[in-house]
Amino acid sequence: MPAQPFQQDPSVPPSCVVEVTGVPEKVASTEPVQSVRTPIRMEYTYTPGRALSDYLVAMKDKKIIAERCPETGQVFVPPRGVSPVAGVVTAGKVELPATGYVESFNITRVPIATRPDLEPPYCSAWILLDGASISFMGLVINCEPESVKLGTRVRAVWKPDDELEMAATNILGWEPTGEPDVEIPDIERIGQKGDLE
Amino acid sequence: MREIAIVSFAQRQEPAITSESEVEFMVPLMQQAKEAVGLRQQDMGFTCSGSSDFLAGQAFSFVMTIDGTGPVPPISESHVEQDGAWALYEAWVKLQCGDVDTAFVYSYGKSSPGSLRDVLATQMDPYYVAPLWPDAFSIEGLAARMLLESGKVSERQLAEIASRSREHASSNPHAVRNTPKSVEEILAEEFVADPLRPSDIPASADGGCAMVLAAGDRARELCDRPVWIRGIDHRIDSHTLGARDLTDAMSARIAAEKAGVGRDKIDFAELHAPFTTSEAVLTEALGLGDDVTINPSGGPLAAHTMMAAGHIRFGEAFERIARGDGDRAVVHATAGPVLQQNMVAVLEGE
Numbered sequence: 359m360p361a362q363p364f365q366q367d368p369s370v371p372p373s374c375v376v377e378v379t380g381v382p383e384k385v386a387s388t389e390p391v392q393s394v395r396t397p398i399r400m401e402y403t404y405t406p407g408r409a410l411s412d413y414l415v416a417m418k419d420k421k422i423i424a425e426r427c428p429e430t431g432q433v434f435v436p437p438r439g440v441s442p443v444a445g446v447v448t449a450g451k452v453e454l455p456a457t458g459y460v461e462s463f464n465i466t467r468v469p470i471a472t473r474p475d476l477e478p479p480y481c482s483a484w485i486l487l488d489g490a491s492i493s494f495m496g497l498v499i500n501c502e503p504e505s506v507k508l509g510t511r512v513r514a515v516w517k518p519d520d521e522l523e524m525a526a527t528n529i530l531g532w533e534p535t536g537e538p539d540v541e542i543p544d545i546e547r548i549g550q551k552g553d554l555e
Numbered sequence: 556m557r558e559i560a561i562v563s564f565a566q567r568q569e570p571a572i573t574s575e576s577e578v579e580f581m582v583p584l585m586q587q588a589k590e591a592v593g594l595r596q597q598d599m600g601f602t603c604s605g606s607s608d609f610l611a612g613q614a615f616s617f618v619m620t621i622d623g624t625g626p627v628p629p630i631s632e633s634h635v636e637q638d639g640a641w642a643l644y645e646a647w648v649k650l651q652c653g654d655v656d657t658a659f660v661y662s663y664g665k666s667s668p669g670s671l672r673d674v675l676a677t678q679m680d681p682y683y684v685a686p687l688w689p690d691a692f693s694i695e696g697l698a699a700r701m702l703l704e705s706g707k708v709s710e711r712q713l714a715e716i717a718s719r720s721r722e723h724a725s726s727n728p729h730a731v732r733n734t735p736k737s738v739e740e741i742l743a744e745e746f747v748a749d750p751l752r753p754s755d756i757p758a759s760a761d762g763g764c765a766m767v768l769a770a771g772d773r774a775r776e777l778c779d780r781p782v783w784i785r786g787i788d789h790r791i792d793s794h795t796l797g798a799r800d801l802t803d804a805m806s807a808r809i810a811a812e813k814a815g816v817g818r819d820k821i822d823f824a825e826l827h828a829p830f831t832t833s834e835a836v837l838t839e840a841l842g843l844g845d846d847v848t849i850n851p852s853g854g855p856l857a858a859h860t861m862m863a864a865g866h867i868r869f870g871e872a873f874e875r876i877a878r879g880d881g882d883r884a885v886v887h888a889t890a891g892p893v894l895q896q897n898m899v900a901v902l903e904g905e
Contacts, residue, residue, distance in 0.1 A: 445625020
C-alpha cells in the first residue's frame with residue numbers, strides 16, 4: 359500500500375484502522391493508518407514580570423533599561439529581576455546607551471523557514487553594551503557580514519518612531535559605528551565578565 | 556539508611572500572580588528557606604527543582620528560575636518535570652548516597668496564564684486519549700461516577716470532605732478557598748463536571764515553595780526540631796485509564812506499605828488529593844483511620860499550586876510537627892490523571 363500523504367488540516371481526524379491482519383470484514387477496505395496527528399493548541403497570557411515589563415515599556419521610548427545587582431554591582435540586560443551570580447533581587451534601574459561592541463559573532467548561510475525576513479548570509483552577535491556586565495544577542499546589519507570582527511563598535515538601528523511598540527523588536531539590528539575596534543584583552547573570560555563600576 | 560530531615564520551609568500561594576515572573580516570586584522564598592537555617596547557596600550540597608514547561612508555555616522554562624539560586628560559580632543542580640515532591644525524592648536519594656549533607660529543593664507553578672484543564676490533557680497517551688482532547692475535570696468526573704456507583708462513597712460524604720477542607724483552611728493563610736460552606740450548601744451547588752461540584756475540584760493557585768533538607772547531625776545543628784523522613788516510596792499505575800480500577804489507588808496502597816505507614820500511630824495526614832474523590836480513595840488506600848486528621852491545612856481543595864502542591868504537603872506537615880502539633884504524619888503527593896502516580900512518606904519529629 360503506498361504511503362498516504364501527511365494530513366495537514368488539523369481539523370480532519372485520523373483514520374481509524376491499524377493493520378489488515380485480523381481487521382473485521384466491514385472495515386477491511388479502510389485505509390491503514392500511516393500516522394496519527396494529535397492537534398494541540400494552547401493559549402497563554404504571558405506575563406513578563408516586573409523587571410522585563412519595565413524593560414519592554416521603556417523600549418517604546420527607545421530606551422534600554424538594565425538592572426544592577428546590589429551585591430556585586432554587575433549590570434544585567436535585559437533585566438530578569440534577579441542576579442544569577444548572587445541569587446538576589448536586582449534593583450536600581452540603569453539606562454544604558456544604545457552602543458556597544460561585538461563580543462562574539464556567527465555568520466549564518468542557511469535560511470530558516472519560519473524567518474523569511476532573515477536573508478542569508480546574515481550576522482548574529484553577542485553585543486556588550488557600554489556599561490553592561492553581560493552581552494545580549496542581536497543582528498549586525500548595514501554591513502557585509504564578513505566585515506564583522508570581535509570588538510567591532512556598533513549602535514542600535516531603531517524602527518521608525520511611528521512604529522515603536524513595547525517590544526525588543528524595536529531594535530532592528532546593530533550597525534557598525536566606524537569607530538576603531540575595541541581590543542578585548544581577556545578573550546578567555548568572555549561570558550564571565552564582572553565589570554564593577 | 557541515613558537519617559534525613561526537613562529543616563526549613565517557605566511557601567506562597569495566591570489565586571493568580573500576574574505582576575511577577577516565576578523567578579521574581581521564587582527568589583524571596585528561596586532566601587527565606589535558606590536564611591531560616593543560616594545557610595547560603597554555596598553551603599548546599601545539592602539543589603533540585605520541580606516545575607513544568609507546559610504550564611509556563613515555554614521550553615526550558617526552569618533555566619530562568621535557576622538564576623534565583625545564584626548558580627554562579629556552578630552548583631550541583633538537577634530538575635524534574637514533576638511536582639516538587641519528586642525533586643525532594645531525588646534530593647533524598649542524593650543525600651542517601653552519602654556525599655552531601657544538605658540539599659535545597661524548590662518547586663513552583665503558575666497555571667493562571669493558560670487553561671489548566673486543557674494543559675493537563677497533554678499528559679495523556681498521544682495515540683488513543685490525547686487526540687480526544689479530554690479536559691482534566693471530565694476525566695475526574697468519569698472516575699467520580701465510577702466511585703459513586705461502586706457504593707464506596709456517597710455524594711454527601713464527598714460534600715463533607717469539601718466542607719471540612721474549608722473549615723481547616725480558615726486557619727491557613729496560604730489557602731485561596733477558605734470561606735465556610737455547609738454540606739447542604741455544597742450539595743446545592745451546580746455541577747462543573749457531573750457528579751463533581753465546584754467544591755469538589757481543586758482550588759487553583761499560583762505559587763511555589765522552597766525547602767532545606769539535611770542529614771543526621773547536620774540537621775540537628777541547623778534547627779531545634781528536625782522533621783525526619785522515616786520512610787518514602789513512590790509507585791506508578793498504568794497510563795491507560797481503562798486498565799486500572801479508578802475506584803482504588805493501587806500504587807498509593809503499595810507506596811504506603813513500603814513507606815511504613817502502618818507501623819505506628821499516625822497523628823495527621825497531608826494528602827495531595829486534588830478532588831474530594833481523590834481524598835476518599837486515598838484515605839482508604841493508605842489505611843488511615845477515623846482518628847487521623849486529614850489535611851489540617853485544607854489540602855489542595857483549599858490551594859492547589861500545580862507542580863508544588865505535593866511538595867507543599869511535605870512543608871505543611873513539617874511546620875505542624877516542628878511546632879509540636881503532632882509527632883508522626885503521613886505525607887502524600889500525586890501526579891497524572893486520577894491518582895496515577897503516588898508518593899507516600901512518613902514524617903516524624905525529633
